[in-house]
Amino acid sequence: MSLSPWIWFAALLTLCTFSFLWRDNPFYKFAEHLFVGVSVGYTITILYWNAFLPRVWEPIVINHQFYVLLPTILGILSFAIFFKKISWLIRYPIAFLMGAACGISVPRSFQGYIFRHMQGTITAISPGQSNLLLISNIIMVIGVIATLLYFYFSIEHKGFIGKVANVGIWYIMLAFGAGFGYTVMARVSLLIGRLQFLLHDWLGVID
Amino acid sequence: MKRQFPLAIAFICGIGMIIQFFIPHPVSQRTYQEVLQWQIIVGIFMAIIAIRSLFVVHIDKIKRKKEGWGYSFITLFAVLFTAFVGIRIGIGEDSLFNDLYAYIIVPMQSTMFSLLAFYMASAAYRAFKARTAQATLLLVVALIVMFGRVPIGEKVAPWLPAFIEWILMYPNMAAQRGILLGVGLGMIATSLKIILGIERGYLGGG
Numbered sequence: 001m002s003l004s005p006w007i008w009f010a011a012l013l014t015l016c017t018f019s020f021l022w023r024d025n026p027f028y029k030f031a032e033h034l035f036v037g038v039s040v041g042y043t044i045t046i047l048y049w050n051a052f053l054p055r056v057w058e059p060i061v062i063n064h065q066f067y068v069l070l071p072t073i074l075g076i077l078s079f080a081i082f083f084k085k086i087s088w089l090i091r092y093p094i095a096f097l098m099g100a101a102c103g104i105s106v107p108r109s110f111q112g113y114i115f116r117h118m119q120g121t122i123t124a125i126s127p128g129q130s131n132l133l134l135i136s137n138i139i140m141v142i143g144v145i146a147t148l149l150y151f152y153f154s155i156e157h158k159g160f161i162g163k164v165a166n167v168g169i170w171y172i173m174l175a176f177g178a179g180f181g182y183t184v185m186a187r188v189s190l191l192i193g194r195l196q197f198l199l200h201d202w203l204g205v206i207d
Numbered sequence: 208m209k210r211q212f213p214l215a216i217a218f219i220c221g222i223g224m225i226i227q228f229f230i231p232h233p234v235s236q237r238t239y240q241e242v243l244q245w246q247i248i249v250g251i252f253m254a255i256i257a258i259r260s261l262f263v264v265h266i267d268k269i270k271r272k273k274e275g276w277g278y279s280f281i282t283l284f285a286v287l288f289t290a291f292v293g294i295r296i297g298i299g300e301d302s303l304f305n306d307l308y309a310y311i312i313v314p315m316q317s318t319m320f321s322l323l324a325f326y327m328a329s330a331a332y333r334a335f336k337a338r339t340a341q342a343t344l345l346l347v348v349a350l351i352v353m354f355g356r357v358p359i360g361e362k363v364a365p366w367l368p369a370f371i372e373w374i375l376m377y378p379n380m381a382a383q384r385g386i387l388l389g390v391g392l393g394m395i396a397t398s399l400k401i402i403l404g405i406e407r408g409y410l411g412g413g
Contacts, residue, residue, distance in 0.1 A: 009311070013314060029275060029278050030278065031315060034282070035312070037288075038311045040285075040289075041293065043258075044289075044290040044293070045289065045292075078249070091410050092216060093252070095220075096246075099217030099219070102402050103222065103398070104239075105398050106398045107225055113390060120384070136376070139378060140380055143384075148388060171381050173341045173342070173345045176345050177346065177349040177352070178379045180349045184327055184349070185353055185356050191324045193317060
């Protein structure tokens with residue numbers, strides 16, 4: 001059995017959290033509120049050390065890079081929300097964040113989502129492949145087209161289009177099944193990890 | 208000033224960042240890095256608003272003695288204590304802050320997520336009825352993936368891991384690609400709508 005107070009604390013918090021399986025109770029509520037508090041405190045600390053100090057405090061106060069005052073003032077404008085008369089000023093920092101984020105995302109979405117997947121699909125079927133690989137790739141290409149057609153709502157899913165869209169549903173259901181299976185396995189592996197912590201690290205009853 | 212100027216800011220920043228992507232010049236790269244820095248700086252102040260909101264909610268709960276108000280003390284104390292420890296004492300490898308992370312956040316996060324294993328199993332038992340052929344396919348694939356990823360699955364059917372790999376690499380990949388292409392097009396369309404001022408919901412009312 002572990003003698004470390006931290007291991008004991010972590011084990012008790014783990015048990016408090018698992019107690020929710022019985023029903024909502026004060027032990028779970030305690031652990032839940034503690035978790036929220038520590039997580040927010042952690043976020044504040046990380047923001048302070050990794051964002052505020054190196055990007056605001058040091059450039060302005062130590063390095064005298066006064067242009068950093070511009071984004072700082074833009075950020076401070078977000079506090080306008082606390083004053084009813086000037087609350088509209090928060091739109092400036094939000095507009096900057098939204099505009100810049102959208103501008104950054106447009107070409108990168110083309111590159112990461114559209115071109116890469118199009119390229120992978122178009123170049124999948126090529127000469128010199130084994131029969132199994134060729135059939136697999138044909139199945140994949142048909143699946144991409146069928147799934148895309150299922151999500152294309154500008155034309156009615158009737159006749160040939162309806163049939164292809166229906167094939168798309170089969171592919172989507174298969175992908176959801178695989179995704180569900182993987183998610184369950186990930187959660188079960190976390191559960192095994194917690195049980196290992198309780199039985200090995202805390203109680204020391206297993207090797 | 209209240210609506211047009213923010214729309215102009217969004218338009219200039221958006222178009223600027225799109226153009227910047229196509230200019231492989233050091234100045235363009237520096238601009239990109241600078242905009243990322245600015246986003247983080249503005250984000251710090253936005254985070255302060257979010258943290259203030261947490262305090263307001265919990266202080267209000269305590270003031271009005273709402274149900275479970277005693278737990279709000281725990282949350283507020285934990286926030287202040289963790290932030291104090293992290294900012295005043297430091298965040299080194301052997302620090303108290305690191306212990307708070309390793310022995311509170313990490314175990315609780317993984318326990319919370321592991322709890323979902325039980326709820327997913329119970330929800331799946333209730334919801335996954337093989338009513339249609341497509342629902343049966345979902346159920347069968349989920350079972351095959353789960354069974355094939357544990358040692359006993361491989362012992363019973365040695366071909367199972369390779370079959371699962373094939374499912375993931377081809378039919379699953381096909382649907383994922385279809386969905387991701389749709390997501391990409393959706394992101395581009397929404398981004399363009401915001402940049403061009405067609406979508407203005409983020410500005411709020413007034």
